Amino acid sequence: MAETLRTIEIECLRFNPESDTAPSYQTYSVPFTDDMSVLQGLQYIKDELDGSLSFRWSCRMAICGSCGSMINGVPQLSCHTFLRDYHPGKLRIEPLNHFPILRDLAIDQTDFVRNKLPAVKPYIIPKESQALAQGEFLQTPREMHKYYHYSECINCLLCYAACPQYGLDSKFTGPAAIALMQRYNADSRDAGRAQRMDLANSDHGVWGCTLVGYCSEVCPKGVDPAHAVNQNKVASTLDYFLRFLRPNGDKR
Amino acid sequence: MKRSNAPVFWALFGAGGMLAALIAPMLVFITGVAVPTGRLLPADAMSYERMLTLARNGFGKLALLLVVLLFMFHGGLRMYHSLHHLGFHTGSGAKAVIFGIAVLATIAAAVALLAVG
Ligand code: SF4
Numbered sequence: 001m002a003e004t005l006r007t008i009e010i011e012c013l014r015f016n017p018e019s020d021t022a023p024s025y026q027t028y029s030v031p032f033t034d035d036m037s038v039l040q041g042l043q044y045i046k047d048e049l050d051g052s053l054s055f056r057w058s059c060r061m062a063i064c065g066s067c068g069s070m071i072n073g074v075p076q077l078s079c080h081t082f083l084r085d086y087h088p089g090k091l092r093i094e095p096l097n098h099f100p101i102l103r104d105l106a107i108d109q110t111d112f113v114r115n116k117l118p119a120v121k122p123y124i125i126p127k128e129s130q131a132l133a134q135g136e137f138l139q140t141p142r143e144m145h146k147y148y149h150y151s152e153c154i155n156c157l158l159c160y161a162a163c164p165q166y167g168l169d170s171k172f173t174g175p176a177a178i179a180l181m182q183r184y185n186a187d188s189r190d191a192g193r194a195q196r197m198d199l200a201n202s203d204h205g206v207w208g209c210t211l212v213g214y215c216s217e218v219c220p221k222g223v224d225p226a227h228a229v230n231q232n233k234v235a236s237t238l239d240y241f242l243r244f245l246r247p248n249g250d251k252r
Numbered sequence: 253m254k255r256s257n258a259p260v261f262w263a264l265f266g267a268g269g270m271l272a273a274l275i276a277p278m279l280v281f282i283t284g285v286a287v288p289t290g291r292l293l294p295a296d297a298m299s300y301e302r303m304l305t306l307a308r309n310g311f312g313k314l315a316l317l318l319v320v321l322l323f324m325f326h327g328g329l330r331m332y333h334s335l336h337h338l339g340f341h342t343g344s345g346a347k348a349v350i351f352g353i354a355v356l357a358t359i360a361a362a363v364a365l366l367a368v369g
């Protein structure tokens with residue numbers, strides 16, 4: 001089938017914090033074929049129309065998590081979204097909500113990378129360390145099934161852009177970090193739950209969530225962070241009441 | 253890190269939500285439609301005498317108290333979160349008012365249930 005070339009208007013948010021006082025919008029006319037993603041539309045702009053437009057991308061296949069942006073107000077991966085679905089309407093592309101803008105569509109993810117992620121200790125904390133010679137920590141498929149979908153997170157931060165709580169108060173640990181907390185808590189090789197519990201139990205842990213659920217709706221990898229938060233609300237509630245039965249109370 | 257006291261409210265909220273999902277529509281239907289119109293259930297199904305018997309029975313008392321307590325706390329947390337979503341960051345003030353009302357309603361229900369003997 002011969003490819004028909006159509007044209008779509010793409011409106012991009014432009015902002016350079018060093019020289020602009022406020023963001024503005026710039027519209028480009030982009031010719032496209034049926035198989036072109038929104039990311040390819042942006043690349044066309046950068047290559048052919050305006051080399052100064054800044055945005056992030058790498059894998060072009062929903063794996064690296066770097067191309068997230070607000071597409072007509074919805075947080076999406078631009079490589080995972082097609083121009084044809086918006087034609088003949090136009091497209092408005094903005095940087096992900098709730099994050100500072102570095103330049104145009106590129107946001108500053110420092111808060112997630114430096115604060116949220118390390119806080120949930122996203123690595124296996126074994127009960128006893130095991131010498132290499134003792135072999136690997138074994139796991140059955142059933143045990144893996146308990147955490148596998150949480151491990152599919154690509155840190156794209158669409159869920160943070162979707163989360164009104166994070167927008168209101170960025171101290172909230174947030175969906176992806178809590179999903180990763182659960183990813184390790186639910187891993188049969190991990191014994192670090194107690195170390196992650198203090199954060200989960202705090203107002204900025206799972207209790208910062210009011211179960212809006214939009215995070216799970218926008219997640220491109222089916223991680224379902226809202227479910228992870230809920231599982232940890234149950235765990236945190238049990239922990240809250242069971243400490244009265246524990247001989248040494250709050251000290252685990 | 254300070255432990256949140258949210259689990260107390262969340263546990264009551266969760267229990268209330270479960271109870272509401274199970275019986276609230278039926279309660280509304282029985283008390284609001286079926287009995288008042290007198291067509292689906294006899295009009296005296298909820299007569300004063302019958303209701304008094306229910307409220308004097310130990311299990312009846314417990315059921316009535318639980319319905320009031322859990323529904324109030326469930327609705328309370330929903331309202332508290334909704335205020336927050338609408339942009340009113342009222343903090344502990346609204347919390348005190350909302351859950352104060354829930355506590356008062358529960359006490360009122362308990363007193364009334366004891367008073368009917
Ligand atoms: S949970 Fe989903 S939306 Fe959130 S960062 Fe991970 S992959 Fe992206």
Ligand code: FES
Nearest residue numbers: 059060065067079
């Ligand atoms: S470019 Fe890697 S996820 Fe879109």
